[in-house]
Amino acid sequence: MQRVVLFDTGKPGRDIHAGADVMRQVKRYGMVVDAMAWDFVAIALAAFAADSHSLRSDSPDGWTREFELTVAVQFPNVWNELAEELARTLAFLSTDRWNFRFVPGGNTPPVPRKPVKPELDAAVLLSGGLDSLIGALDLAADGKALLAVSKLVRGDAEHQREYAERICKSHRVFNDSTTTLRRAESSQRTRSLVFISFGVLSATSLACYHRQQRATLYLCENGFIAINPPLTELRLGSLSTRTAHPVFLAGVARVLARSGIHVDIENPYRHQTKGEMLAACQDQETLAKLATGSTSCGRFLKFGYRHCGRCVPCQVRRASILAWGRVEDDTVYVHDKLGLNDEENAGFDDVRAMAMATVAAKADFGRWLGNALGSPDVPDRPALRHMLGRGIDELTALHRELGVL
Template identity: 35%
Template sequence: MRRFHFIGRLGDGDNTSVPVIQRDAEICDIQFVDTFGSLNFGIGDALAMLHSLGLKPSESAVDFVIFAAMVTAADTTVSRARNAQNGWTRELDVTIPVADVALWTAQSGLLARTLRFLTGDHWRLLFRARPAGFEKLVATPEELDLTTFDTVSLFSGGLDSLIGAIDMLSAGSNPLLVSHYWDSETSKAQKALLHSIGEKFPTKEIRSMRVRLGFDKNHAQTGEKEDSQRGRSLLFFGLATLAASALNRQIELSVPENGLIGLNVPLDPLRLGALSTRTTHPFYMARINDLLGNLSIPVTLVNPYRHKTKGEMVAECRDLSFLRTVVEYSMSCSSPAKARHKRLSPRHCGTCVPCLIRRASLNAGLGSPDPTLYTLPDLSDHVLNTRRAEGEHVRSFQLMISKLKSDPKAASTLARIPGPLNDAPGEIDAYVDVFRRGIDEVGALLEPVKARPE
């Protein structure tokens, strides 16, 4: 087991010794400024795009993005298998350069609790002043702000974010769409959908702030990699907050996600770890809103579909006919590149949890055959082996479906397992009900499907 302390650096001259909590920790510097003086890892590109539009985000919002990037660096380059005492929980120390040290230090307890909930790790967060010459990271635009954006929405390239964009544009809204990607398949989905949306709504100023931000072995000295990526949504929220803060008024930042995935109730006891992410859980989003309020950033995260199943989102889409023409270009799969193992081009595997929920939603709400290309096109053409990827998640769903059929009242307890729902007491029944309806939706898809261990 190795311990790491990640330290954010701003410029070649930023080489001041930084106190570490754990003496035996290996120092891992993350340099956020390139040789040309711009911010690294796509953050500079995001600022440049906003600058070109005449938009100026707040310094606190830039600090939030750098904080999120530092968390991402630690989360994705420290192996759980090698460095977790119990096989899962890591101890991660991070030092972040910020504009207002006292303000951020006051948030350290909130941030540690939030990250503990999100990633399952123990985090110790320290803050230090930005070095000389980097007191201000946001330039004042020379152009006037002539944009007409009235909101900001996450646009991942998945089915839910696609429906969110279509609904907003069809209702007359003019959102700034914020996209984050790391792999090529996600990028291709985003580009294809944005192109189609631009053609569908030619009178709208379709704008997307697309940022490639991630860390590989060349960016961090750990020499390790971690694929669970429980903290990935923090980066997404940070980039979207950066954009929203530039609109200079109170903004509701839309996080389009169906209620079943938002809750992400573990389908069986083994899924409390890596397979039960909390990227849009209500408790987590409430804590991020607490943080934004404490930082005086006028942005509030809102999930308008938190009480809808994915199938209901599809069926109630404001332009279902358009959705039918573009749905195949959206990407829901957790591992599309694995199709190469079967000598196929990257595509939806068809059997991971996101794929099964997607298939169920299109089966329930599209009103026409599902045009998605799947590695396993037909779930019922043979008995699926639950000891392999093709049947593992199908069997987990079947167990949950059976459990709720035998004891419908169990939904109330199960819906609370991933985390508290007390931030909105009046919505608890709605969360329980969307969990129940979401499982029923997948149950309808899996009715003819047989799975067992072989």
């Protein structure tokens, strides 16, 4: 059993802790937030702390772990009724086994001395990535006054601030400030839930929410990465994040609805490829200036705040900019020439798997797709199937351009 302190730092060297910065930032911004949403943040932080502290390499199969979490919250009766739903949702997100028990005694949200209830239309997650940039530009072009919500990530903070200042009316930046007692697990799939919980909490601070109206949180991600289809039969979808997967978002939506948190999470781009997002963006002038400065790489920190150029998100990014055709991709890629026949380039697993996927999809798309859209929680299967086909077309064009195929 391991103790985790939430919204405080606990005792250094003895306690895992998470969320101390969240408490400080909510006070600083003068946010008036929904108490149930505060519990939701506590649950997300507890799951993330456990995820970070537990190495997958220590599990029997080298990946799947089992978690038993007891979390102190303000409304334990409500959350105990939702424990199984939470466990299923997190199991899909992280491919682990989860069990929750909720007890009284959770922290209450701070009461600001000068309450701020922004008269804005919606909240939007702003990560510093290309998709969230396009989403904010489109929403602003539609006339929406936006509250940008960011989770502090080293290397992206400058982009987050720049995009928020250019596009949004207000900006909230949170740091989960999670500290473990050992080397942290690198996969950290539950970080997605933490980011969403920050967005939900911020959406409940909007003036419309306090007028008993529903609030909207926009999570903008292209449909190909959201579905994250396994590239080959030997690869699992959990090799990449499932932040915007419709099954995961449907689970979160059920949790929010049953807990009485009146926030809708919307991804307007679930039927679009990344290239289509770029081409259809309503503010092409601003996008052309900012696009290649955004961050997409799954190994950005590992490569010294540079794009590796060969991970799946980098390949999707490169394919989308090529398909867009409006600007030259001047992103600095550590591995730029993927077509070279050596271990550092075309022999890299993600490049090889993507090349195999493009060939397999062309030969028999249905067989390649397999059960990627099989869950009953996946809506609009025909539209998603067609979108995935167009995404494969973009990636095929990239591999031909680079001499991989």
